[in-house]
Amino acid sequence: MRTPSHLTVYLSRACDMACAYCFVPGGRGSVKPAALNGKIDSFVRAGGDKITFLGGEPLLRWGVLRAAVARLARLYPGVGATVFTNGAALSRGRAEELLRLGARIVLSLDGGRADNDRFRRLKAGGSAYAAALRDLPRGLRARMTVSAVVRPENAGRLAANVMSLYSAGFRSIAWAPDIKASWGPAEARVLSAELLRVGRDYAALDRAGRPVYEIANIYELLGSMRGEDTAGCASMTLSPEGAVLPCDKLLAAPGASRRRFSGAAGRAKFFAEAAAAGASPSEPLCPAGYYSLLRHAGGLAQSDLRAAMDLRLSFSRAYGAAMRRLVKALSRLPAFRRRQGLEGPL
Numbered sequence: 001m002r003t004p005s006h007l008t009v010y011l012s013r014a015c016d017m018a019c020a021y022c023f024v025p026g027g028r029g030s031v032k033p034a035a036l037n038g039k040i041d042s043f044v045r046a047g048g049d050k051i052t053f054l055g056g057e058p059l060l061r062w063g064v065l066r067a068a069v070a071r072l073a074r075l076y077p078g079v080g081a082t083v084f085t086n087g088a089a090l091s092r093g094r095a096e097e098l099l100r101l102g103a104r105i106v107l108s109l110d111g112g113r114a115d116n117d118r119f120r121r122l123k124a125g126g127s128a129y130a131a132a133l134r135d136l137p138r139g140l141r142a143r144m145t146v147s148a149v150v151r152p153e154n155a156g157r158l159a160a161n162v163m164s165l166y167s168a169g170f171r172s173i174a175w176a177p178d179i180k181a182s183w184g185p186a187e188a189r190v191l192s193a194e195l196l197r198v199g200r201d202y203a204a205l206d207r208a209g210r211p212v213y214e215i216a217n218i219y220e221l222l223g224s225m226r227g228e229d230t231a232g233c234a235s236m237t238l239s240p241e242g243a244v245l246p247c248d249k250l251l252a253a254p255g256a257s258r259r260r261f262s263g264a265a266g267r268a269k270f271f272a273e274a275a276a277a278g279a280s281p282s283e284p285l286c287p288a289g290y291y292s293l294l295r296h297a298g299g300l301a302q303s304d305l306r307a308a309m310d311l312r313l314s315f316s317r318a319y320g321a322a323m324r325r326l327v328k329a330l331s332r333l334p335a336f337r338r339r340q341g342l343e344g345p346l
Helices: 033-045 058-075 092-100 113-119 128-133 152-167 185-207 219-225 248-252 255-260 263-276 287-297 302-330 334-340
Strands: 006-010 050-054 080-085 104-108 145-150 172-177 235-238
Touching: 006 033, 006 248, 033 058, 033 235, 050 058, 058 080, 058 092, 092 104, 113 128, 113 152, 145 152, 152 172, 152 185, 185 302, 185 334, 219 302, 235 248, 248 255, 248 287, 263 287, 287 302
Parallel strands: 006 050, 006 235, 050 080, 080 104, 104 145, 145 172
Antiparallel strands: none
């Protein structure tokens, strides 16, 4: 197991949206600023170099979030800060402030309005897509990352949704399958075909002389394809209640499970248990997170667990192979290599 280098901070459980794939139950949990600062200090002293702020919706605690990002920039300028947001509370001024402080902003959108609003819903009503983009001019969008969740229902529109996000002005785009959804061989074939289309669309942008986009969440995959050791999980999670957990999917588990797996000893125990169930974090899409949702959040019996894990591992490996094919093909393009920081084809 790798030493954690990435801390994901869940500032609270409060959110202004009700998304179909959210795994964080609502509630009153909210991390205290003093505890937050102390955990960040300990993490950085132990060698951590990346912190991501999530929720709930982290911008609902704007004062705490801004103070934490500003403190990071002042005390630990070498530590990367990322803020994940659904965008509903992201004004132009807030976005510019976070960027000025050196934070990376990741906006959660699934594609165009229809595809996005199918699964991302504002609790107050209205279009989540419009709420996210209403105060963000195109020049600002180009400085942000957009991240899409893919579900079986819209897997056949992945390429179209990626191009929709590109057309909206984003030049750093990520996507990932919904960890809670039921994925099988048929869905894996659909996603594999869509990734071929993503590659063709990307090459077409290059041929037309248009700027290509960064594929924002493939750097660990690139490292693996270059022969680097990426085995194991390099992340840990700070819960809104102040517990340090080995996996953010444990946020959906009962308090007893969160207490059982908290801290360094709990981390070792969690990954040993997951590995025994066939859920090694070294596999694509981190099956340990899916294991956590099934076993600890969902209460699935051990006797029923293996079949579910085997199905998910089969999908995970098929998706991982398709992503490798995509990246290998795109690495032949000089524009892709420049955008992703590659010296040569893979």
